[in-house]
Amino acid sequence: MYQELIRPILDQVGHSEEMHSFVRDSLLQNIQEIPGVLTALRHVIGIRERFTHPNLAVTFNGIDLENPTILAAGWDKNGTAVAAEHALGFGAIVVGGVLKNPQEGNPKPRQWASGPHSVNFIGLWSQGVDVVEQNLIRYQESNIPIIANIANNHDVTPQAAPQAFAEVAKRLSPYVRAFEICICPNRDETLPFMEYAVARDIGQAVKEQVGVKAVYLKTLPDMNTAQLLDFIKAVEDGGLQGFVASNTTKRTDIKNSYQFSKGRPGGYSGPDQRYRASVLSQIAFLRRESDRNITILGVGGIQTGFDAILAIGAGANAIEGNTGMRAQGLAYPDKLNRSLARIVGPGSRVSDYVGIDRTCYPNPPRPE
Numbered sequence: 001m002y003q004e005l006i007r008p009i010l011d012q013v014g015h016s017e018e019m020h021s022f023v024r025d026s027l028l029q030n031i032q033e034i035p036g037v038l039t040a041l042r043h044v045i046g047i048r049e050r051f052t053h054p055n056l057a058v059t060f061n062g063i064d065l066e067n068p069t070i071l072a073a074g075w076d077k078n079g080t081a082v083a084a085e086h087a088l089g090f091g092a093i094v095v096g097g098v099l100k101n102p103q104e105g106n107p108k109p110r111q112w113a114s115g116p117h118s119v120n121f122i123g124l125w126s127q128g129v130d131v132v133e134q135n136l137i138r139y140q141e142s143n144i145p146i147i148a149n150i151a152n153n154h155d156v157t158p159q160a161a162p163q164a165f166a167e168v169a170k171r172l173s174p175y176v177r178a179f180e181i182c183i184c185p186n187r188d189e190t191l192p193f194m195e196y197a198v199a200r201d202i203g204q205a206v207k208e209q210v211g212v213k214a215v216y217l218k219t220l221p222d223m224n225t226a227q228l229l230d231f232i233k234a235v236e237d238g239g240l241q242g243f244v245a246s247n248t249t250k251r252t253d254i255k256n257s258y259q260f261s262k263g264r265p266g267g268y269s270g271p272d273q274r275y276r277a278s279v280l281s282q283i284a285f286l287r288r289e290s291d292r293n294i295t296i297l298g299v300g301g302i303q304t305g306f307d308a309i310l311a312i313g314a315g316a317n318a319i320e321g322n323t324g325m326r327a328q329g330l331a332y333p334d335k336l337n338r339s340l341a342r343i344v345g346p347g348s349r350v351s352d353y354v355g356i357d358r359t360c361y362p363n364p365p366r367p368e
């Protein structure tokens, strides 16, 4: 019903960011506090109970997840609706990007969607770490696996970035299982943050604050092989645990092939085959080229169980999704998990598939 009825209405109404905020803050955040209402909502969207299956359980860096389907960064930037998101079926929730200080991001409108596709040019909007910390305190007793995606305010220079990232990590460490370091694709000053020494120093500074907790570096899907090799070295030398691959793509050939996103600034996310191909080849490359037993969280265009198993086969230990919530509605994690459990089948586990297809993918593009 969502895809046939509600999503076309959302396409007509537009205001993608406002719709998203309404669902997260007015619907999920408010009802998660009222006993029984969340269960009622689940019934309305066709989820009788949270789906579990033994073949979906995954473990990486000491983190046990009931299933490998993680809500990706950007859906719940300030951690307002974590309990409700978990109840929908996600194995873990990424909160953020969290910044040290509140920041508005780019002027609106800055998020557009059509069908299963999305483009955003938010440029990091955050209420700041003080607010996020207060939000996360509420889930401390719940045992919900939370990962913090952290980034820097726009006025922070690459030299000052390690300290800025470290401060946010220190504040959130008591409430989360792991960290993602986000280098925002939607800002002019992104390039210096992608350099080996800057990424390594940010990683090292965060790691020093969070001890045994895992820290992952998030990649951009348009990175070439030289830039990816720099990131691999940064992860190894910085003592990090792996990668989140990948963020939104700025490729104009992809954005210009959809009416709604033609000429828009910002990054595309969703099931475009060219985008998914670049994410898969990047995951496989990272899995092939990293010499340690690193963790990879695969993200980009993963909206179905089949998309998920492809990413896992390429080398991902678990997968994340954001635009799938727009594409499939609130039943997204439930549908994905049920389908993935069927694909994996009895007698094997998701983790048996990690990286089995890593040699089947071509390398990402070389530097020009």
Ligand SMILES: Cc1cc2nc3c(=O)[nH]c(=O)nc-3n(C[C@H](O)[C@H](O)[C@H](O)COP(=O)(O)O)c2cc1C
Binding pocket: 072, 073, 074, 075, 096, 097, 098, 111, 118, 120, 122, 124, 149, 182, 183, 218, 246, 247, 248, 269, 270, 271, 299, 300, 301, 302, 320, 321, 322, 323, 324
């Ligand atoms: C509206 C929106 C906001 C996002 N904000 C962040 C962010 O703050 N930090 C980050 O690392 N990624 C952010 N992302 C990227 C997603 O986490 C994910 O990498 C990307 O959307 C690809 O996954 P998908 O195709 O499942 O959406 C954002 C994506 C969207 C659509």
